[in-house]
Amino acid sequence: MMNMRKNMLAAMLASVALTGAASAADIAVIAGSANDAFFNRVKKGVDDAALVVQANGGTVNYLTTQNYDNFGPDLVQLINTAVSQGVDGIAIPVWVAESQVPALKSAADQGIKIMMYNSGAEVKEQIAGINYFGSDEFVAGEAGGAYMAKKGAKKILCHIHVPGAVNLERRCDGIVAGAEANGATVMRLPTPASIDSDVTGTSEALKAELLKDPSIDAVITMGAWASDAATIAIQQAGRPVLLGTFDLSPSVLERIKAGTQTMAIDQQPYAQAFLATTMLAAYIDFGIDLPTDPVLTGPGIVDAGNIDAALVGVAAGAR
Amino acid sequence: MGNLSFASLIRRPESGAFLGMVFVFVFFAIFGGRNFTSFAGAASWLNVAANLGIIAIPIGFLMIAGELDISIGAMVPAASMSMGIISGHYGLPIPVGILMTLGFAVVIGWINGIMVVRTAVPSLIVTMGTLFAVTGLTLFLSILLTNTTAVAMNPPAWAKAIFGGFYFNSYQVIIVWWLGLTALYVYFLHFSPWGNWLFAMGGDKESARNAGIPTTKFTIGLFILSSVSAAFVGLCQTILFNSAQVSTGMSFIFNAIISVVIGGVLLTGGFGSVIGIFFGTLTFAMVNQGIYFTDFDRNLSSLIIGVMLLIAVLMNNTFRQMALSYTGSRKKD
Structure with a gap:
């Protein structure tokens, strides 16, 4: 517990040093293979969020694993790639905690802000995650x-x-x-x-x-x-x-x-990705942090009452 | 064949399988109550048996010939998606979808066959390769062409009537296909010269070739048959459920092989019968679906399925041994 606080404190201090003045957030969003229907929706959320981030002068880099064969190491590789690109923040789900947590911890120690979505709410404290956007089964x-x-x-x-x-x-x-x-x-x-x-x-x-x-x-x-x-x-x-x-x-x-x-x-993956990306940028750029934590993005129930809007969302690739 | 005495009847390969089926039927008729044997209830296991049976018989042929084809597990969803994409997503006419889908299956079956006869790699491994390859190709093409992993389709009434409709409210039309194909296969295996070729190949491939049987062509043909059969079931499912998705049909691999073995085909090849596989498929379907008519705890389903199948096969084997040692009334010379 003491260690964690120390880590968080160190991370905060480092981030102040890094972000300093008016430089806008450069963000990496890490996600699963685009072959997966689910991550097509996630990508749409990230793409839309990128417009907001770019409007404030920041950038969004979307990194995905090729497949799920070597999932843990692949994710760590992506985290390291993001760190070496010098990003200010990473939005990422934690699927393979034992591989990802050490890599994310060291990223946090270097002052990189971690925003979580989709999975891994239980390790949020360990990696000094800002917030979690996801659903609960x-x-x-x-x-x-x-x-x-x-x-x-x-x-x-x-x-x-x-x-x-x-x-x-x-x-x-x-x-x-x-x-x-x-x-x-x-x-x-x-x-x-x-x-x-x-x-x-x-x-x-x-x-x-x-x-x-x-x-x-x-x-x-x-x-x-x-x-x-x-x-x-x-x-x-x-x-x-x-x-x-x-x-x-x-x-x-x-x-x-x-x-x-x-x-x-x-479970509305679009909302998970969109919110995680924009809120990460808002935290880095403007210090905005939501008091609701974790933020549930689902369940959204589709029925006769909202089916037409849902179909529009499907055509747009958001649902 | 001509001698229809009791002794020759019980010595036929399908007699044991028939007995196993009767046991399973009686078991579920008792524990499943009236619903299991009712007209609507019977559709429940007949539908499952028909879908499985169309694939199981060609798999049985391959097993008799000493080969195996597990790529059917990828062929079912691949054909289902191909049908959905061609006739659902692109809206091309149903016959175009069917022909292109079956054409694709012929190609995959041909590749399987060629690889098996040209290389020394066992067919289990060759078809495992195509199993994964076809699964990957299906996913890749689905995303590339439609950007999703599931498509919807609204087939016209005539296509539903022939390939994927219900009669008497609950009987899938595929049952008719199954019965028709089974009759055709009975002729093929037991009354045409090809049947003898098949048994000869399962017994000893070298001597079969030396005896002038075109084993290469024949093997390739069998792989094409199993691939096309799997594709047929896949496309019928798309027409029936108005929907297709890239989920693997791995359960078909296992279930088809189990049905074939319950039906009395030896895992070592060279022995078996179409009617036996027919009964084996029915047995498997009854065991699988019968559970839902009983009051047993649903968490025990797999346990009951396992025990019932084992009993059915044991009965089949014991009966076969008894039958083979039973000589019947001796004829005086």
């Missing part, structure tokens, strides 16, 4: 469960396509909390790996559950593809069942537009 699930219960659901089926996956189980825990607070019950359905990403198998499994238990009146899936499967299952069960899912896909949005799916829970 439990909170997202809670919002989804409460939403369904308020729409009239009495018994919600929570489908987990990878049993034991920590983030999916957390989502389901959240759904249970949100539903029970609003008078609904939840049934968890973990389906074995033998039907993971098998749409027909998953669809038939969900249908069998719906046929067996007529009191199920809502389904929430943990992935967009699983809600494709759930749609057919619900059609064939032959009774109205509310359908919600985590994450967006073109077919999910089409169904919400057509009214065959109730909602989708979005």
Whole structure:
């Protein structure tokens, strides 16, 4: 604890020395491979934020890993690249704490400001992070469960396509909390790996559950593809069942537009990247720091009420 | 073949597989209640069996011939995406999407086949290479062409009716394809000369070649068949679910091989039957889907699946040994 304070103090002093006068923030944003749909949204957020930073005379450099094969070392390499470029601040998620924390600590010791987004809130103190912009699986699930219960659901089926996956189980825990607070019950359905990403198998499994238990009146899936499967299952069960899912896909949005799916829970990566980048620049340039910490960027619920705006966002690459 | 006595019937390779299937059916009919055996409930496992079965039989052929093709795990999503991109994203007519997708599958199957016959690398490794290569290519092209990893498609009614619709509310049309193809394959393996070639290759490839069987062409043909079959299932899924995504269909690899082995094909090759694989696929589908009709704790699903499959295969093997040692009523000479 003492050490950490010392580090932070040293970092602050160093930054005062470095940033000194009116030189605007030069920022590096580190992210995952652009092949990933998720990081396409992140990039859009960074690109838009860069306009703001540049308007104040700063620069934004967007650094990504090529793939996830050698993830920890690749991220450290990117951190070192950013440091050697002499940036004032780095916005970065912490995915591989054991690799990233030492590198980020040493960056912080050199006076570089660290802003966190998407992942790693638990190591924020260690690396002297300014703030965290991301979502919380439990909170997202809670919002989804409460939403369904308020729409009239009495018994919600929570489908987990990878049993034991920590983030999916957390989502389901959240759904249970949100539903029970609003008078609904939840049934968890973990389906074995033998039907993971098998749409027909998953669809038939969900249908069998719906046929067996007529009191199920809502389904929430943990992935967009699983809600494709759930749609057919619900059609064939032959009774109205509310359908919600985590994450967006073109077919999910089409169904919400057509009214065959109730909602989708979005963690809004655009907001994570946009806010992390602009707030890092604002901290360096103007000393602005938000009292809300961490800042949750999700869940954003897409339903019939805001689907048109969401579709515009999709076309623009922001959702 | 012509002699339909009891002894010859039980000695047929599919008899054991049939017995395993009956065991699984009775088990879930008891524990799954009326829904499992009802008209709507039966669709649940028939749909899964049909999707898997179309891939399992060509995989069974390869296994009989002593080869394996695991690249199907990448072919299913690749074909699904290709269909979605061509006919969904670009809006080209469905037949164009189907032909281009199947054409792509022919190329991949051909590459698999050529690599296997030209190099000494085992087919498991060759197709593992194409498994990853096709997965990567699918992701790369999807991002390049559409900038997303999932596409939506709205196929016309006629395409739904033929490739990806439902009849009687819950029966996928692909069941008809499965039954038709199975009949065709029964003829191919058991009534045409090609069938004997296949068994000969599984027994001993060298002597098969010496006996004048065109083993090279034949092997390449089998790889093309498995690749095209996987692509067919993939594109039917896109038409059915109006959606395609770049997730891997790894479960198909494992499930197809399991179905084939439950169906009585030996892992060492040279022995097996189409009807056996047919029963094996049904068995696997019933075990996988039957769980959801029972009241067992859902966390036990995988355990129950494992135990049931093991029992089915044990019954099959024990029965086969008993049948082979059973001589029937001796004929007096």
